[in-house]
Structure formats: C-alpha cells, structure tokens
Amino acid sequence: MSKYEFLYLSQSDVVACGALVMDDVIKDLEYVFTLHHANDYILPSKVVLRWGDAESEGTRGRINAMPGYVGGGVDIAGIKWIGSAPKNPHEYRLPRASALIVLNDPETMLPLAVMDGTVISAMRTGGVTGTxxxxxxxxxxxxxxxxxxxxxxxxxxxxxxxxxxxxxxxxxxxxxxxxxxxxxxxxxxxxxxxxxxxxxxxxxxxxxxxxxxxxxxxxxxxxxxxxxxxxxxxxxxxxxxxxxxxxxxxxxxxxxxxxxxxxxxxxxxxxxxxxxxxxxxxxxxxxxxxxxxxxxxxxxxxxxxxxSVGMAIDDLVVAKRIYENAKQKGVGTPLTLWDKPVFV
Structure with missing residues (x-):
C-alpha cells in the first residue's frame, strides 16, 4: 500500500480559497438547506464539552464536536471541533472562537483535509441569517x-x-x-x-x-x-x-x-x-x-x-468548496499520514 497524504489548510489558505466571499457562502447554504429538506444528510447531535453546567459556558467556555455528512453533489463527511473561550480576547488577546474542520472521504473514511474552521464557522453562521x-x-x-x-x-x-x-x-x-x-x-x-x-x-x-x-x-x-x-x-x-x-x-x-x-x-x-x-x-x-x-x-x-442553532452540514458544505478550490489552486500543505500503514 502506498504513501497516504491529506491536505492541511491554514487560515490564510482558507481565506485565499474564498472563505470570505459571502455570496458564495449563501449559495452553499441554500444548497445544503435543499439537501436538509430532502433528508440527504446525516447529522448527529452536537457533543458539548464543558466545565460545569450550561451557565458555565458564558464564563469558562466550551468545546463543541459537530460531525456530519452532506449528500447530493457535495458528498463529504467531516467534523468541526470548535472551542469558545469568553476570556480569550481580554485576558490573552486571542480570539474567543477557534476551530478545526476535518473532511473525510465517505467511501474510504480516510481524512482528505484538515483546515482552519474559525473563518468558515463565522461566515456560515452569518450566511444562515443571510439565507x-x-x-x-x-x-x-x-x-x-x-x-x-x-x-x-x-x-x-x-x-x-x-x-x-x-x-x-x-x-x-x-x-x-x-x-x-x-x-x-x-x-x-x-x-x-x-x-x-x-x-x-x-x-x-x-x-x-x-x-x-x-x-x-x-x-x-x-x-x-x-x-x-x-x-x-x-x-x-x-x-x-x-x-x-x-x-x-x-x-x-x-x-x-x-x-x-x-x-x-x-x-x-x-x-x-x-x-x-x-x-x-x-x-x-x-x-x-x-x-x-x-x-x-x-x-x-x-x-x-x-x-437557527447551527448545523455541522453548514460548515461542511462550505469547507468542501474551500477544499476543492485549494486543490485547483495548489494551495495548502500536503501532510503524510503514513508512508506504509502499520496495520491493514
């Protein structure tokens, strides 16, 4: 079995591949809402990691795991792992939200890409309102x-x-x-x-x-x-x-x-x-x-x-477009998952 690589996209890579183009984000979301209506998706409920009860999210923060699959012409699986730390901006001069998105091939289940999800998450949340x-x-x-x-x-x-x-x-x-x-x-x-x-x-x-x-x-x-x-x-x-x-x-x-x-x-x-x-x-x-x-x-x-509560399929439809754009433009960094798998 040959060497396997996936694509890593930094935040600047994601932006270079169209993440800040709101018209395109809204088009992505309109399509994913048609798939949502057609039940052509899989959406496990969010898993919320928090240090306390729901009230603690406003002070201590939380990390959400949001997996999903988008069908139709998108045909992608993946997950968004997004942290929200209210203290970050004023105590650490860091963004409140930070996210990674992993895209997986729905046939082999292997990872295709790991990318910054912070910009995608913010844009798709705004985009849902726009839609x-x-x-x-x-x-x-x-x-x-x-x-x-x-x-x-x-x-x-x-x-x-x-x-x-x-x-x-x-x-x-x-x-x-x-x-x-x-x-x-x-x-x-x-x-x-x-x-x-x-x-x-x-x-x-x-x-x-x-x-x-x-x-x-x-x-x-x-x-x-x-x-x-x-x-x-x-x-x-x-x-x-x-x-x-x-x-x-x-x-x-x-x-x-x-x-x-x-x-x-x-x-x-x-x-x-x-x-x-x-x-x-x-x-x-x-x-x-x-x-x-x-x-x-x-x-x-x-x-x-x-x-709107926000759905993983919102993130994944945008992330798939970014991934396809990155491949076409030659943007991103290929990373080796294995040269030869230890177990098959």
Whole structure:
C-alpha cells in the first residue's frame, strides 16, 4: 500500500480559497438547506464539552464536536471541533472562537483535509441569517438593528448586506460602547453602509426592518413591544428574546427544530421545555421554504421570527468548496499520514 497524504489548510489558505466571499457562502447554504429538506444528510447531535453546567459556558467556555455528512453533489463527511473561550480576547488577546474542520472521504473514511474552521464557522453562521433574510425579510428593508458588536455580528451584517442590497443603515448596541464604536467605524467603511452606535437595545430595535441578536446574553435583550410591523428577526444566540417576542410572531421558522431542542439553551427550546411552545406552532424549517414547499414572506406586514442553532452540514458544505478550490489552486500543505500503514 502506498504513501497516504491529506491536505492541511491554514487560515490564510482558507481565506485565499474564498472563505470570505459571502455570496458564495449563501449559495452553499441554500444548497445544503435543499439537501436538509430532502433528508440527504446525516447529522448527529452536537457533543458539548464543558466545565460545569450550561451557565458555565458564558464564563469558562466550551468545546463543541459537530460531525456530519452532506449528500447530493457535495458528498463529504467531516467534523468541526470548535472551542469558545469568553476570556480569550481580554485576558490573552486571542480570539474567543477557534476551530478545526476535518473532511473525510465517505467511501474510504480516510481524512482528505484538515483546515482552519474559525473563518468558515463565522461566515456560515452569518450566511444562515443571510439565507433566511433572502426568503423572509422584506426586499425593501433599509434599516437593521443589531445587538452585539463582536466578530459574529460582522459576518451577520456581511450576510444581510449580500441578501438585502438596499440595506443602508444599521443601529448597533453593545454593552461596551467602545466596542460598538469600533465596530461601527470598521464596518461602515468595509460594507459601505451607515452604522450608528446607540445607547440601548431598544434604540437599536425600534423602527428596524431587520433585527439580529448575536450575543452571549443569559437573559433576554429583546422585548416584543420593540418589534415593528413587517420585521424579520434572526435570533442567533441563546436566551436573547422574551417569550412574548415569539408569541407575537406571525411566522416562526427554524433551521432544525430537533437540534434546537437538543441544544436546549435558546428561547424556543426553553419555552418548549416549560410547555409554553408546541411543535405545531412552527411554520416551517428553512429548507421547506428554500425548495418552495412553503411560502416565505407573503406580505409586508408579517413579523417573521427565525431561529437557527447551527448545523455541522453548514460548515461542511462550505469547507468542501474551500477544499476543492485549494486543490485547483495548489494551495495548502500536503501532510503524510503514513508512508506504509502499520496495520491493514
């Protein structure tokens, strides 16, 4: 048996192969949502490694293992191993999130690539919101309200701008005014959109056509009375919205209801656990809308609430494209797994 190699892709390699191209990420995700609807995927539930209970994730952090298989024209297996350490930025000057993605051949099961997953993870999480906005937000949406001003909020806004080209103004609130101001200065220039730091969550949300919350909040940061008629709200983090926000929605759309329940930390899951929300209240999973089995937005007055938990298949579909691009461009470092296997 001959020597076996796999491809290693650093973060700069991943970026060079198109990881920061949001339009392509959204195309990847639209396709994976069609496969999700067709049940052409395998998605074991996330395994969460943490030092304590769910509350400890906000202080000590966690590491998630997210395996999966994507069928169709992607045909790839793999896993994302992603750590989240809240103390990293201010104590160690390191990113909060760090990830590796391993891709495996679904026939031989051998590894094809090991790559940085940090950029892919951030981009696909933003891209899920962008994909949902394409089908659920008003096409004439001009004003967005965002709560949170971290890395994830940057990719959320990148995706909104890609999906909603007429978006021209963003109000952002963060517990740190300095961080909100820095976010506004950077993103205004890179995305050619007016970003305004505001002094409260209410100021960010009231009057917004699109609302995104991507925070580490352990208590709600959104109230129902702040939500305007015709709003699209993408709920990315945990317990970010009061129960009354969900109760106000005309349509409730999710990426994967079973995984939201399994993760158990977002508002919908908490409501369900307290028997204040029932499965039949979900209008659709996003894949049903992407393939046209159910309608997305039907009028300008609907308040549509979208909740995503994030799926490994989101990461894998993007990672497979990056891997194929790397092979075509000759990017990356081949690493030897064995010259001759010890056991066969």
């Amino acid at each position: 949902a906005a394409k089908y659920l937000a008003r096409r004439d949406s001009k004003v967005a309200g965002m709560i949170g001003a971290g890395t994830q909020n940057r990719t959320q806004l990148m995706a909104l701008k890609a999906a909603l080209p007429q978006l021209s103004k963003v109000k952002v609130y963060d517990l740190s005014l300095e961080r909100a101001e820095s976010f506004a200065a950077e993103v205004s220039e890179t995305l050619n959109v007016e970003v305004i730091p505001v002094s409260s969550g209410e100021r960010a949300v009231v009057g917004a056509d699109v609302v995104v919350t991507a925070t580490t909040a352990k208590e709600p940061v959104i109230k129902a009375e702040w939500i305007s008629e015709g709003c699209f709200y993408s709920h990315v983090g945990g317990y970010e919205a009061e129960f009354s926000v969900i109760e106000k929605a005309d349509k409730i759309v999710v990426d994967d209801w079973e995984e939201i329940k399994h993760r158990g930390v977002q508002t919908l899951a908490l409501m369900h656990a307290e028997k204040q929300f029932h499965t039949e209240n979900i209008y659709a999973e996003l894949g049903e809308i992407v393939v046209g089995h159910k309608k997305g937005r039907e009028n300008a007055q609907e308040f549509i609430y979208f909740n």
